[in-house]
Structures are given as structure tokens and as C-alpha cells.
Amino acid sequence: MEVREKLAYIIISLLASVAIISVILIFIFIARESLPIFFNPEIKKEANLRVFFFTRDWQPISLIPKYSFIPLIVGTVKVTIVAIVIAFPLSLGAALFTSEFIPGKFREIIKPVIELFSAIPSVVLGFFALMNIATWVQVLFHASSRLNAVTAGFALAFAVIPITYTICEDALNTVPRELREASIALGATKWQTAVKVVLPAASGGVFAGIMLGLARAMGETMIVLMVSGNAAQITLSFLDSVRTIPATIAAEMGEVAFGSAHYATLFFLGLLLFSITFVINYIASTLLERTQKRLRGER
């Protein structure tokens, strides 16, 4: 029996470490491909950190290639802001509604249905956005281009809502029933209990939900590739076309010359995206854990 337990332990640890090692290897591979930016003198001339962050244009295949990240970052930030502004209130509202205000039977229906959204392939969401959302946005805001940051952000919200909703809902649900009862017994209404007791107690988890939704919005590729317009420009208006980091990588990686400055630059862009979403995910999981501990009464 003891031998079998040991064997199971070893197999499980191996499987777990495969997952961790793969992530590390992916990181190392992407980093290695982007190294020429720092060490190859030819490439360094065209593509370097100064060019990435202190110039204005992304024109990687013009006669004089220009590799500024700024328009891509601006584009990514714009669609992410739109997505979060739409998705967050809806997700939190739905989470509060299902965890605090409706009886169990309905919750058992609503929760899986919202979670089912995450099973919709993003290319389908993109298609839907292309055919419908883009028209609504154009009519509603009189946008000159159908494909812009608002359209893309709106479509992204559909991808973000299931994640943010699920995590918020779980966080609200882990708040012990005793806290709700204590609040009700002091004469609080259901609404006061939800807003002043349950929500603050679950705040870490709710915040984690936003962060993970944020990471999803920043990393989502297909939807933005289809409906953001893909014009790398630095403007303030959310109704202009934008080009995001993941869409750029997806669109250009297929045709780039292996080993060129453009190639290394795309990998560096990928490294940047990877690092940002990794940090966001890390913060989110730390917050979740802290909330759980706090609710269990540990410090």
C-alpha cells in the first residue's frame, strides 16, 4: 500500500511539474527569439527599446521599417477599457443578483448559462460583432469606421463576462452564511447586507475577477483581429480603428522573414504581453487567496 501511495505521489508530482515546466519553457523560447534586439548589432540598429517606446509609428514592412509599440499599446488599452467598463458592472450585478437575491433553483439555471458563454469560440463572437455590433456602434455613435475600439471592446466584453462573473459569484458565495444572518438579525435589509457585508467581505475575490477579465481582454486575439480595424494609430477617440498587441502578432507572424528585426520585434511584443498577463494573473490569485484566508479568520 505504501509503495502504491508513493508511486501515485511521484506520478502526480511529475504531471504537475510538466505543466509548470512547459510554462517556463514557453517563456524561455519566446525570450530567446527576441534576444537579437539586445545582442545582434544589425537588428539593434532598427529595433531597440528606444524605438519601441519613444517613437510613434508601427510600419514594420515599409521601406524604412518603424517599430513603435506605442500605437499598439494605446490600441490594447482602449479596447481593454471598453471591455472592462461594459463587462464589469454587468458581471458584478449578475453575480450579486444570483448569489444574494434569487432562490437556489433559478441560480442553478442562470449561473451555468452565463458560464456557457465562455464556450463560444472567439471567432464566432468576432463574426457576430462584425455583422451586428459593428452596425449598432456605427448607428449609435455615428462612427466613421464600423470597426473601432468600441466595437472590439463590446465584443470582447462577451468573452470577459463569463470569467469575471464566475469568479465574482464564487467569491460572494464563499462569504459564510453566518455573516449574512448576523447582518439581517441587526435589522439590515437584503440590499444593505449584500452591499455592506457580503461585497466588502468578498472584495478581494471580486477584484481578482476584474483582473482576470482584464488579462483575458488584453490577451484575446481573434475578436480584436476581426473587428478592431487593425489600424496602428495614436488617437484619443475610442471610435477610431485600433490595432492591439495580440492582433499584431497574429496578423504578422505568418509572413515575417525568419530571423529579421521584425521577427525579433514580434517575439519581444509577445514577451511583453506574456509578462503583463502573467503579473495580472499572479496579483489576481494572490488576492483570491487573501480573501479566502480573511474569511476563514486567518490573518
Add this chain to the structure above:
Amino acid sequence: MNNKLKIKISVRNLNIYYGKFLAIKNITLDIPERSITAVIGPSGCGKSTFLRALNRMNELLPDVKTEGEVSIDGRNIYSPDVDLVKLRRNVGMVFQRPNPFPKSIFENVAFGLRIQGIRDRERIEETVELSLRRAALWDEVKDKLYKSALELSGGQQQRLCIARALAVQPQVILMDEPASALDPIATLRIEDLMRELKEEYTIVIVTHNMQQAARVSDFTAFFLTDEDRAGMLIEYGNTSDIFTMPKDPRTEGYITGRYG
């Protein structure tokens, strides 16, 4: 029972159903003002259900049906025009496991005032201090009012929950096995506190600890389940009578430890 005492809570023919299951059956009893009334009985005999009927907390669960009458100061709390918020302010509750909010000690006690929309800082501070003093906790926490309530020990947390209940100035306090999660010393402190509090409040306590009932209560109600597992009142009277000369053989059997 002593007839000179004024009746605070009067329960008449109370039936409570969970769905189709009859949880407590035809309970009738009167609870006198400014005294401690203990409800004892084996697990599953409907003690907690009975207690939660007194501030209508049972209604938080789906499919609960209540029949009969519960009057506090002569007003039926189950009549349709009763304001549940006012009722629960008037009838405070302390739970089995200490359940402070994950907020500061101060904010825990101030919570009941804040949800009433009271903003006056001085008034809130006064009430918080007074409530903590009444709950015999002030001296232990006065230097760390803004620390998290979760840093307190279990016994302190339970006294904090009592302070939190006192802050909204109830007249009745319901306690659902308030010491069952505490060590013996913390338990004794809670019992001392209850004796002090009964000068001003009407206290109803559910306990499965018979010694505790015998130590602190003035009156004792003994519950037991019938053959259909419905809880019913077997005997009710002065605590000293119940424990020294019970009228019903089943009461005697329970307090002498023959079952339960």
C-alpha cells in the same frame, strides 16, 4: 410560574414546517421580561427553529411555513403589517459560532447604527463604547478599536457579537448556543455577562448544555421530538423546579442523562 412577572413574549400554538416536514408542533409558552429563559433538549428537537421564530429568521430559508402566534409586548410579530427591520432591531440575536464581520472592532459595533443611516460621529462613538462596556469587552479592546475583529480570541469575538447586538438597543436578546464553540473560561465569562444583561434585557438562550441552563437561567423549557420527529414542548417552568423535581418522566430522563 411566578405570576408577578410581566410577560414579554407570548407564544401561542406555534407550528413550523420545513416544506411538508413539521419541525415544531403546537408550542405555547410565555417568556417573562428581564429574565433568562433556557430552551434545552436533544439535537434536532427544534430548539433553534423555535428561537429563530422569535425574530422571524426562519424566513431566510426557502419553504418555511409558520402557523400560530408570537406576540412581543402584546403585538403579534407574524401579522402582515409588521416591519421586519424594526422587529429585528428590537429582538437581537447571538449565534452559535462567533460571526464578527471582517471589519474593525469599531465598525462591527457601529454597523447596526450605520445601516439605520445614523451619521453623527459622536453618537456612534458613544454607543460603541457603551455597548462594548456592557458586553464586558471595553477594557480589552479600547486600545485597538480599529484593528480587525478577526484578531480577537473566540470568546472576545462572541462578546463583540453581543456588543454588536446591544448597539441597536434591543429589548430581547436571542442566543443560539452562544458558548458551544468556546473554552470553559470564555464560557463562564459569557454566562456572567448574561446575568448582568438580564437586569435590562429579556434573554432567551438555546443550549444543549444542561449545566449551563441550570447555572444561568431563571426558567427552562424542555423540548423533545415525538414519533414523527416533530419538536414539542414537554415541560416548562422555573429552572430550579425543572432540575430538582421535574413533573414529566421524560424531563427527568433527559436531565439525569438517560438519553439525549
